[in-house]
Amino acid sequence: MAEKPGFGQVMTLGRLALRGAARFFRPRPLGPEAGMAFEQAMSALLADPAVASHVRDARLVALGPEEDWQSLGIAVTPGDEVTVLAAGGFWASRPLDLGFGARIGLWLRAGGGAIFKTPANASTVKVAFGGPLEIVAKPPGEWADEQGAFDPAYPRGGVAGEIGACVIVWKEGALAGLEAMSRAGDYEGLVARALDDARNPVPAPEGWRYLWRLGEGRIFRDAHANGDHSICCHTSGDVGILQYPVDFPLTENTRLRWRWKADRLPCDLPEDIQPTHDYLSIAVEFDNGQDLTYMWSSSLAEGTIFRCPLPFWDKVETHWVLRSNPADLGKWLSEEQPVRSDYAKAVGAPPARIVKVWLIAVSVFQRREGLCEYAGIELVDGDRVLKIA
Incomplete structure (x- = not known):
């Protein structure tokens, strides 16, 4: 049985209805x-x-x-x-x-x-x-x-x-x-x-491919500036998930590290209901089919955890609001997350391995523009470092 929307979600729907009117x-x-x-x-x-x-x-x-x-x-x-x-x-x-x-x-x-x-x-x-x-x-x-x-x-x-x-x-x-x-x-x-x-084709970044369920896109591209490599994301009224295959054990010491710069978010309302579920994130997929995605939010408090509100995805995906301070937009931010303990807190008993790293861009609902950039993505466990981008 679907859960009844909370007060905050009802308020979001109200604001959305006013915009529609x-x-x-x-x-x-x-x-x-x-x-x-x-x-x-x-x-x-x-x-x-x-x-x-x-x-x-x-x-x-x-x-x-x-x-x-x-x-x-x-x-x-x-x-x-x-x-x-x-x-x-x-x-x-x-x-x-x-x-x-x-x-x-x-x-x-x-x-x-x-x-x-x-x-x-x-x-x-x-x-x-x-x-x-x-x-x-x-x-x-x-x-x-x-x-x-x-x-x-x-x-x-x-x-x-x-x-x-x-x-x-x-x-x-x-x-x-x-x-x-x-x-x-x-x-x-x-x-x-x-x-x-x-x-002017826009191929997927080297080593990455789009998730077949959502199809190919023109959202992500490799970028090189001043000798540095990054992956640029530009989404506008579309959706795409970019995936990088890995085989990495999930232990207490496993960390996901990356840097990102969000210049524009594709939604200015709380993203925890279907009609406003537009966002930018990086995610980890596990060998049990679940994924944990660290997202930028326009309105939800940092540390908020919620199950994806979309059908099918509500069975496999959990969101963790990592950033939401508007003062941090346009800045390069360095992140390091303890994936196993995060999974235990957000989802439950941790699985054994990480099988993919994802980049996610959704702007299909509000049809707004999102701009983001990623660099230095790697999985780390002690002395073992797997560089991804």
């Missing part, structure tokens, strides 16, 4: 508009002879929030480059101004291989598996497996709207085709953004 006459868009205008613009671009000469196949589809996987009638081979230009989005609550655009919920798969998400609503992916190409629009939630089965424990209902998608399979790569398309026209900047994405 203030935006009633000037709602924030979820992205470019889907519908007839989008379809006509995409059809005209695809029909341009200079564009058509680069296109092997293309489809226009309209997707609802509760539909199953839809065949695109296109067969792809490993290595094919597929560009997706998408518009529209889904609303979870218009009164609370809660919704998400196509960059969050558009997924593809081919030939029974692993699912993959477009990093943005105008971006290109390289197909890893061959076979029939399928697409689905899925609100943030949980998969049953990496092949795209839906988990019945987390139903996909409760949202409304439409996502329109133009899916293009190029003959010889996306860059030349998008350059031709940009000369032919655009629709609300989608082509320009896809071209910029193709020209």
